[in-house]
Amino acid sequence: MSVPAHSNYVRPPTPPPSYLEAISGDSNISENNRCASTESVATQDILGRNSMHMICPSCHAEIKTTTITRPGTFTYVSAFFTCLFTFGLGCFLIPFCIDDCKEVDHSCPNCEESLDHWIKSNIL
Secondary structure (H helix, E strand, O other): OOOOOOOOOOOOOOOOOOHHHHHHOOOOOOHHHHHHHHHHHHHOOOOOOOOOEEEOOOOOOEEEOEEEEEOOHHHHHHHHHHHHHOOOOOHHHHHHOOHHHOEEEEEOOOOOOEEEEEOOOOOO
């Protein structure tokens, strides 16, 4: 499209880089790489015990994850050893009451998609 020399046409500025381009400094990132990178960032070890603010990779909504704690392997092993050391006095139920001994499931409140499963990986 040619613009006449006498018009007051001003070319619009170039759009700013995407978030991924700004972070990586690479302006040659294709659309496919953007999607793959966004999904991998959301599912890597970012989510921990607490609810996190993020963008859901499934519905692309800005959310705060919903967390559900439930007994896991660490809880049952802790209960077993507590039972051994307290001679079965009922103290083995204590690990089931402590949230730090449980596993955490993160999900999206909008689409109910499971986002991550956090497991206590260190003992101390």
